[in-house]
Amino acid sequence: MRATMKHAKSKRIVLGITGGIAAYKAAELARLLVKQGIEVQVAMTEAATHFITPATMQALTGRPVLIDQWQDDKGMSHIHASRAADAIVIAPATADFMAKLATGLADDLLSTLCLARDCPLLVAPAMNKQMWSNAATQRNVQRLLADGVTLLGPASGVQACGEEGMGRMLEPEALALDVVAALQNGTSLQESSLTPALSRGEREQKSTSALNGIKILLTAGPTYEAIDAVRGITNRSSGKMGYAIAQAALEMGAQVTLVSGPVALTPPVGAQVVQVSSVAEMFEAVKAHVAQADIFIGVAAVADYRVAQPSEQKLKKSDASLTLELVPNPDILAYVGGLPNAPFCVGFAAESEKLREHATEKRKKKNIPLLAANLAQSAIGSDNNELVLFDDAGEHLLPRADKLSVARALLQHTATLYLKGK
Ligand code: C5P
Numbered sequence: 400m401r402a403t404m405k406h407a408k409s410k411r412i413v414l415g416i417t418g419g420i421a422a423y424k425a426a427e428l429a430r431l432l433v434k435q436g437i438e439v440q441v442a443m444t445e446a447a448t449h450f451i452t453p454a455t456m457q458a459l460t461g462r463p464v465l466i467d468q469w470q471d472d473k474g475m476s477h478i479h480a481s482r483a484a485d486a487i488v489i490a491p492a493t494a495d496f497m498a499k500l501a502t503g504l505a506d507d508l509l510s511t512l513c514l515a516r517d518c519p520l521l522v523a524p525a526m527n528k529q530m531w532s533n534a535a536t537q538r539n540v541q542r543l544l545a546d547g548v549t550l551l552g553p554a555s556g557v558q559a560c561g562e563e564g565m566g567r568m569l570e571p572e573a574l575a576l577d578v579v580a581a582l583q584n585g586t587s588l589q590e591s592s593l594t595p596a597l598s599r600g601e602r603e604q605k606s607t608s609a610l611n612g613i614k615i616l617l618t619a620g621p622t623y624e625a626i627d628a629v630r631g632i633t634n635r636s637s638g639k640m641g642y643a644i645a646q647a648a649l650e651m652g653a654q655v656t657l658v659s660g661p662v663a664l665t666p667p668v669g670a671q672v673v674q675v676s677s678v679a680e681m682f683e684a685v686k687a688h689v690a691q692a693d694i695f696i697g698v699a700a701v702a703d704y705r706v707a708q709p710s711e712q713k714l715k716k717s718d719a720s721l722t723l724e725l726v727p728n729p730d731i732l733a734y735v736g737g738l739p740n741a742p743f744c745v746g747f748a749a750e751s752e753k754l755r756e757h758a759t760e761k762r763k764k765k766n767i768p769l770l771a772a773n774l775a776q777s778a779i780g781s782d783n784n785e786l787v788l789f790d791d792a793g794e795h796l797l798p799r800a801d802k803l804s805v806a807r808a809l810l811q812h813t814a815t816l817y818l819k820g821k
Pocket residue numbers: 618696697698699700701702703728729730731732733745746747748749761
């Protein structure tokens with residue numbers, strides 16, 4: 400896609416510019432698109448006009464720039480402009496504007512135009528790295544991707560503020576190629592919908608990963624042990640950490656089998672998912688797939704006990720006290736760790752106190768090379784996490800961040816140890 404830029408004649412786009420310093424690059428983007436024979440209608444937010452003048456954009460595109468919702472007689476410019484477009488491209492898209500798009504706000508001409516569209520929407524984020532990694536922005540990114548919006552970038556690099564990290568807008572040349580491809584045959588759009596949780600810039604960044612082709616089997620989420628036909632014993636695990644690890648592993652090129660307990664999450668695209676409920680089912684699924692695995696990661700909050708004799712019928716209420724007999728469940732991680740040709744095993748430990756002490760003991764007892772410990776109170780159900788990794792070399796802190804970032808760091812560490820041991 401990078402090698403040539405074929406013409407996409409007679410296509411029209413709306414180029415939306417929002418208020419970030421990368422707005423100056425929109426001029427070059429407009430120039431490149433016009434050169435390709437694309438009709439470019441620029442729409443700017445008021446904030447964008449502080450970074451680049453409408454006169455510049457008008458001169459480059461040969462069309463008056465849309466800014467004010469009320470600038471035509473009937474206030475209908477948003478409908479006319481969006482109906483005429485084959486695609487809307489927002490470059491740069493600020494964090495604020497992405498939040499608006501994600502919630503469906505329409506309080507200026509550009510956001511109204513996006514809401515009124517019946518054509519693809521391509522968004523090129525540009526913001527400071529902290530703003531990009533902020534949980535709110537990441538939530539908005541997920542929502543936009545789920546809504547079918549295509550993300551172009553961002554890339555990593557030096558930022559206008561002097562910091563370095565993820566959040567730079569893709570260069571105009573790269574954006575122009577993506578826009579042309581999207582207009583011609585939907586290449587970018589299809590690519591993006593295949594990997595909804597990952598933007599193109601991120602995919603490029605991760606493509607050099609050490610996990611290429613490595614098979615990872617992981618368990619995630621809670622388990623459910625039946626008491627009777629309608630009641631059961633479970634826990635508050637949301638599955639978010641396990642799903643984030645599955646997603647990070649896919650980004651890094653791994654083949655992922657995700658054995659998942661009952662959760663309310665959409666699995667990452669590309670993972671082979673086995674849905675289970677009880678520990679017995681989880682154990683069977685792990686046994687069925689473990690022979691092919693290079694790495695096993697036990698993230699699931701597996702019930703230590705199950706009801707000895709669950710009732711097939713709903714138990715009737717009575718005034719007498721009720722005693723449930725619980726029997727121990729198999730330890731899936733310990734089983735995998737003890738296999739003759741065991742994969743490289745990573746365990747999790749959710750502790751409510753004495754994290755280091757319990758984690759060290761657990762790593763020894765389960766005989767696994769790497770154990771990731773966290774405080775149950777701050778990890779379960781949360782969108783953020785902080786891990787302390789325990790391995791032969793000692794302890795390593797992965798500081799508090801959103802679970803996907805923590806998952807990426809954990810997998811980098813895992814990959815290093817795994818490859819060293821090969
Ligand atoms: O012993 P504990 O339950 O704290 O160990 C937690 C780790 O062991 C997690 O990685 C969890 O997925 C795994 N585990 C398991 N089977 C069990 C209990 C825990 O795989 N029955």
